[in-house]
Amino acid sequence: MNIAEDIPERHSVASLVRINLTYLARHGRLPNLATPETFTELVQLRKLQDRNPRFPVLADKIAVKKFISERLGPEWITPTLWSGRELPDKPIWPYPFVVKSRHGCNQIAFVKSGDEDWTKIKSKAETWVGKTYGFWLDEWVYKHIPHGLLVEPFIGHDGAVPIDYKFYVFNGEVVFIQVHLDRESNHRWMLFDRHWNRLSAVTPDSDPPSPRSLNSMIEAAEKLGKDIDFVRVDLYEPDGSPVFGEMTFYPGSGLDRFHPTDLDKLIGAEWLKAKKSMLNQEVSSNVGTPSDCRDRPEAALA
Numbered sequence: 469m470n471i472a473e474d475i476p477e478r479h480s481v482a483s484l485v486r487i488n489l490t491y492l493a494r495h496g497r498l499p500n501l502a503t504p505e506t507f508t509e510l511v512q513l514r515k516l517q518d519r520n521p522r523f524p525v526l527a528d529k530i531a532v533k534k535f536i537s538e539r540l541g542p543e544w545i546t547p548t549l550w551s552g553r554e555l556p557d558k559p560i561w562p563y564p565f566v567v568k569s570r571h572g573c574n575q576i577a578f579v580k581s582g583d584e585d586w587t588k589i590k591s592k593a594e595t596w597v598g599k600t601y602g603f604w605l606d607e608w609v610y611k612h613i614p615h616g617l618l619v620e621p622f623i624g625h626d627g628a629v630p631i632d633y634k635f636y637v638f639n640g641e642v643v644f645i646q647v648h649l650d651r652e653s654n655h656r657w658m659l660f661d662r663h664w665n666r667l668s669a670v671t672p673d674s675d676p677p678s679p680r681s682l683n684s685m686i687e688a689a690e691k692l693g694k695d696i697d698f699v700r701v702d703l704y705e706p707d708g709s710p711v712f713g714e715m716t717f718y719p720g721s722g723l724d725r726f727h728p729t730d731l732d733k734l735i736g737a738e739w740l741k742a743k744k745s746m747l748n749q750e751v752s753s754n755v756g757t758p759s760d761c762r763d764r765p766e767a768a769l770a
Contacts, residue, residue, distance in 0.1 A: 667731060
């Protein structure tokens, strides 16, 4: 099935060139956008094609909290201590806390003791607010999120950032779980299946134990990923209870490498399976539609 047969005309040649060149630089080859097979290729295709109006709300670190509270319950939410576009001249929140942009990724500052350079953090935050995240990587979603900042309490212990559990959800089913360790110092990650069998390459690290609330985390991620062909749901477990982090639609912008490399194709196969399943569901729902609808292009699929 050629799922990239008709890339919408609204995409500029510049976007296509950027996507091809950045992919080539990171992976050593051009992406196959006509018949993609790997996860990283499908991320590039999403950048070009997918304009799901739900995505900007779900990627907005402030707006998504209402959705999470309604879908999972308020206990899953890290409270927002403050939100706005410009930080005050001095911190006004109890330590430790975290400053984030609402409209980007990896735009975060940890303020743990008050010894941090607040002027530098404030200046950095002004830079975040002044720019649209993801423009050069053609990540459409972030263009449609209001620019702004939020402050949350720090949820780690003894100054350590909590383990980050990233659930790869395909049409409402968790298939893979990526575990990120020591994000501030010696950042590394491993990939597991949903039964906590390690899939990524052997490293000096022993496998971390599965989170105590793994089953609840899987159930929550599947609720959040329902009716979406792919989304990554990030969760934490700082006190033995799961907490929502964020929802991501372009993990690593599709530029991170997998080890072993065949994981890229393995994960891509799950995404393609989800796409096919959702297409079949859509076609089935169109069976029996009134005859005056059958001239529409999508009706021809039936």
